[in-house]
Amino acid sequence: MPQQSRYSNQEFEAAMQDIFDSLEKNNANRDLSLMVLGNVVSNIFVQQVPEGNREAMLNQFCDVLKRAVKGN
Template sequence: MPQQSKYSDAQFEALMNDIVFALEKNQANRDLSLMALGNVITNIFLHQVNADQREKMADKFTQVLLKSINGKQK
């Protein structure tokens, strides 16, 4: 069953386009892109997620990422 988002497709696409544009503008290769995105994710966890929920949310994020790159949809 696909998961419903509280964000519109247009809102999501606009943000994704901005992120991809910034990476391309800076000619970030794969490693630099992953480092930068990883640091952004860490910053979000540290500043926007309660300390008592971070590990659980990071674990869930990791599971979803692995399913996404393996092409498995739940």
């Protein structure tokens, strides 16, 4: 999903693989996986994004997610 990032592909792939491994280890099906990931994303927005920037960043995140799911 990242377009241009300050992180290397190796850093990104390693973090993503850790998340996939954790979900698999817990036998998380699609619904549980989406619930867990949704809560993680929500917590990141609440805890790490200043309230004044939150809505714009959330809209941008949702737009990127939509494009990624559509394959654009």
